[in-house]
Amino acid sequence: MSHPYPAAPATKPTPVGHPAQRPRGDWSLSWHGVRTVARLELTQRLRSTRWKVALGVWFLVVGAICLLISTTVTTNSTRSIETGPLMFGLNVMFILSMGLLVTPTLSSAAINGDRIAGTLAILQVTLLTSAEIAIGKVLAGWVASLAFLVISVPFILWSFLAGGVPVTAVLSTLVLVTLMLGVVSAISLGFSALVSKPTGSTVLSYLTVAALAFGTLIVFLLTLIPMTSTQQSSVLQASEWDATTGEVTACEVQFTQERVMHTERTWWLLAMNPYVVVADAAPGHETFDVMRLDPLSGIREGVRVARNGASEPSSSCPAEISGVEEQVPSTAPVWPLGLAINLLLGAGAIALTVRRLRIPQGKLTRGTRVA
Amino acid sequence: MTSDLPSPSPAYGIVPGPAPADPSSEFGVIAHGVQRRFGSVTAVAGIDLRARRGAVTALIGPNGSGKTTLMLMLAGLLAPDAGRILVGGHDPVTQNYSARSQVGWMPDVFGTWDSLTAREVLVTTGATYRMSPEHSRQRAAELLATVHLTDLADAPAHVLSRGQKQRLGLARALVHDPAVLILDEPANGLDPRSRIELRTLVRSLAARGTTVLVSSHILTELDEMADDAVFISRGRTVAQESVVEARVHHRTWRIKALTPEPLLGWLRSVNLPCAEHADGGLLIQIGGEEAAARLLRDAIVAGVPVVSMSPSGGALEQTYLSLDEDRR
Numbered sequence: 001m002s003h004p005y006p007a008a009p010a011t012k013p014t015p016v017g018h019p020a021q022r023p024r025g026d027w028s029l030s031w032h033g034v035r036t037v038a039r040l041e042l043t044q045r046l047r048s049t050r051w052k053v054a055l056g057v058w059f060l061v062v063g064a065i066c067l068l069i070s071t072t073v074t075t076n077s078t079r080s081i082e083t084g085p086l087m088f089g090l091n092v093m094f095i096l097s098m099g100l101l102v103t104p105t106l107s108s109a110a111i112n113g114d115r116i117a118g119t120l121a122i123l124q125v126t127l128l129t130s131a132e133i134a135i136g137k138v139l140a141g142w143v144a145s146l147a148f149l150v151i152s153v154p155f156i157l158w159s160f161l162a163g164g165v166p167v168t169a170v171l172s173t174l175v176l177v178t179l180m181l182g183v184v185s186a187i188s189l190g191f192s193a194l195v196s197k198p199t200g201s202t203v204l205s206y207l208t209v210a211a212l213a214f215g216t217l218i219v220f221l222l223t224l225i226p227m228t229s230t231q232q233s234s235v236l237q238a239s240e241w242d243a244t245t246g247e248v249t250a251c252e253v254q255f256t257q258e259r260v261m262h263t264e265r266t267w268w269l270l271a272m273n274p275y276v277v278v279a280d281a282a283p284g285h286e287t288f289d290v291m292r293l294d295p296l297s298g299i300r301e302g303v304r305v306a307r308n309g310a311s312e313p314s315s316s317c318p319a320e321i322s323g324v325e326e327q328v329p330s331t332a333p334v335w336p337l338g339l340a341i342n343l344l345l346g347a348g349a350i351a352l353t354v355r356r357l358r359i360p361q362g363k364l365t366r367g368t369r370v371a
Numbered sequence: 372m373t374s375d376l377p378s379p380s381p382a383y384g385i386v387p388g389p390a391p392a393d394p395s396s397e398f399g400v401i402a403h404g405v406q407r408r409f410g411s412v413t414a415v416a417g418i419d420l421r422a423r424r425g426a427v428t429a430l431i432g433p434n435g436s437g438k439t440t441l442m443l444m445l446a447g448l449l450a451p452d453a454g455r456i457l458v459g460g461h462d463p464v465t466q467n468y469s470a471r472s473q474v475g476w477m478p479d480v481f482g483t484w485d486s487l488t489a490r491e492v493l494v495t496t497g498a499t500y501r502m503s504p505e506h507s508r509q510r511a512a513e514l515l516a517t518v519h520l521t522d523l524a525d526a527p528a529h530v531l532s533r534g535q536k537q538r539l540g541l542a543r544a545l546v547h548d549p550a551v552l553i554l555d556e557p558a559n560g561l562d563p564r565s566r567i568e569l570r571t572l573v574r575s576l577a578a579r580g581t582t583v584l585v586s587s588h589i590l591t592e593l594d595e596m597a598d599d600a601v602f603i604s605r606g607r608t609v610a611q612e613s614v615v616e617a618r619v620h621h622r623t624w625r626i627k628a629l630t631p632e633p634l635l636g637w638l639r640s641v642n643l644p645c646a647e648h649a650d651g652g653l654l655i656q657i658g659g660e661e662a663a664a665r666l667l668r669d670a671i672v673a674g675v676p677v678v679s680m681s682p683s684g685g686a687l688e689q690t691y692l693s694l695d696e697d698r699r
Binding site for chain 2: 023
């Protein structure tokens with residue numbers, strides 16, 4: 001008991017201790033700050049034992065389903081169906097679904113859960129900016145969800161090896177699934193900053209994911225009815241043919257009445273769907289082929305057809321006679337728009353989170369504590 | 372700056388020395404007319420306080436009097452509805468980042484990053500204050516020794532006891548060597564030895580020039596720790612005094628002799644009323660330390676076998692009870 005009442009340690013005159021740096025605003029970012037928050041979040045997550053179990057279960061479940069898909073597809077295949085793209089497409093859809101299912105849980109309690117646990121305020125009072133806390137937390141949730149994707153990569157590669165899928169499709173799929181999971185992480189984080197209870201933010205995150213994945217499709221289908229109209233049009237149709245060659249020699253105007261669906265007004269609903277974004281970006285056969293059973297190109301075709309919407313009725317009159325060039329349906333990709341909408345949603349969620357993390361706090365949301 | 376922050380009212384008992392040109396050079400924390408409401412509940416209705424640099428200021432008040440809300444505002448987490456705050460010379464509303472760099476805050480209830488070890492908690496906190504990894508590690512080792520957690524440095528924080536967590540929380544507030552230290556009920560859950568160590572630590576920090584603001588409702592503890600005291604009740608400052616002065620002017624003393632009769636007789640002869648104390652001593656009312664010294668000398672000269680004489684209750688307790696405003 002030589003020193004029962006020790007004095008505080010003498011601080012060395014190192015200038016590092018007192019951060020006399022320039023003040024930084026709520027939106028300023030440093031990699032150091034983001035990394036500190038992300039590492040803190042991930043370390044805490046990694047040390048919980050459930051993590052390894054979850055990844056193990058995930059591997060088994062994804063593996064089993066992919067195996068099931070692959071065996072079903074191969075055994076039931078006739079020679080006319082290319083099994084590679086079908087296997088690949090189904091596996092990608094399944095892995096994306098599982099990713100969308102697991103990602104909200106990883107981020108949807110990041111802010112309000114910490115607030116309840118009393119570990120948010122002690123980060124806010126430090127020299128971390130609000131943006132650093134928000135981005136660090138998104139990054140942690142994103143990286144965690146990517147762990148699930150990485151574990152699924154063997155199954156994607158496996159179905160790729162079945163053939164018929166360009167290697168660029170594997171790359172575009174991985175990149176876009178990664179980005180979409182990032183968007184879902186950001187949206188979940190936004191809800192955790194908005195709502196005071198973790199259960200509430202989790203439910204809202206799942207509802208949003210469901211709205212993107214299914215809601216867009218449902219709304220698109222429901223709007224088909226008001227978008228359908230009967231259109232009267234006059235079209236030049238072939239009327240006389242050359243007796244020997246069978247070529248059209250003359251055309252006449254015919255009046256037709258058709259029911260058309262103006263999906264060119266609503267196709268963007270489908271474009272924001274994460275499945276559409278992933279499927280549309282995967283390069284494949286751009287022409288429609290009845291013998292192909294490939295979910296990715298199926299979705300791609302469907303959306304691109306919807307974008308063209310109500311086209312002019314087809315004419316049997318060749319262009320040399322009618323003077324009207326035949327309209328070729330556009331095959332421009334849909335995914336850049338869809339990805340942009342999703343990235344905007346994610347960015348908006350992060351911006352909201354940063355605003356919510358700003359201190360000193362003025363108004364408090366009902367039911368929240370500062371610390 | 373001096374114009375909108377008037378010097379403290381003399382009634383508060385702070386000895387106003389020669390007024391410095393800039394009050395923020397003398398006071399680490401200045402709050403003036405601070406108000407804060409939560410919906411319809413007024414948590415802080417008007418608090419004025421000044422905490423001197425290099426001194427420990429106690430914030431005393433009953434439960435729900437607004438201590439924690441005030442401390443949240445001083446830590447820069449909560450914006451006051453009205454009034455002005457300066458912490459380490461910075462306004463936490465307009466210069467939040469600069470104010471934050473000056474403040475170490477230990478909340479009353481706080482969580483720990485449960486799966487991190489005590490050392491990692493401190494190293495991470497160092498990183499959040501933009502300290503270099505080496506400096507953070509060195510500082511963490513120093514602080515773990517200071518709060519006697521070196522043995523548990525590499526155990527996960529969730530195995531720590533309540534008191535140990537509290538000590539870790541204190542160490543965390545000190546990582547960046549703040550100029551202003553705000554401790555909200557720091558002694559909660561601490562064992563007696565840790566309380567003594569806390570007191571010593573706080574005193575030595577103040578001796579090095581840190582402004583320490585500490586809240587507690589255990590008055591005897593603050594008696595020995597604080598230089599100044601600010602009493603708040605129902606969200607208002609009701610008194611501000613110097614603890615040293617309170618001690619000097621302490622009025623109730625307890626005196627005990629081998630046998631009570633000669634003491635009683637002598638007290639009667641000098642015409643001093645007294646009351647019986649539970650432990651067999653007598654309580655007397657006198658005019659402070661100087662009078663006590665005189666009384667003791669006279670009693671011994673008169674042959675009274677005095678064994679002890681001490682202030683009864685704490686210096687702060689007297690003021691606190693005299694406020695008569697405490698419970699809601």
